[in-house]
Amino acid sequence: MDINSATESQLDTLPGIGPAKAKAIIAYRDQHGGFRNVKELMKVKGIGSKVYEKIADSIEVVQRN
Template sequence: MKAQTSHRRRTFCLCAAMVLAFLLTAAASTAAATDLVNINTADAEQLQSLPGIGPAIAQRIVEYRTQNGPFKQKEDIQNVQGIGPKKYEAIKDLITVE
């Protein structure tokens, strides 16, 4: 009887852990989707939250926007010196132009 109760308790804990893991993953996905950095409105500090974007590149993005107007599509950020295909791949899912 004691072994049966222990087995039920372990099964319950395992199921609860799986549900919790699923909920945390879903919440992280939702948060990530809503926390996109708008490269047309973000200031240099916000741009630095992107991987591989330090103060110098963030300032170049702001200057590029000032001189050329807003980015029409997010791929256009590659026109900024220091952002090539590799860096773009790292940030493309984290940025928006809307």
């Protein structure tokens, strides 16, 4: 799943990501113009290494030109 284009409901399907974290991901994405890499997701409040490890294989960042 591309974390730069996923909707709130799509993000909510990831393990350890509920509605509040999905909203936080979208807010961070909007404030910073998107994610440059998947590890940047850990800068979102509430997403630490344990949550990241659960979802790392399910997420990606698609670079747009």
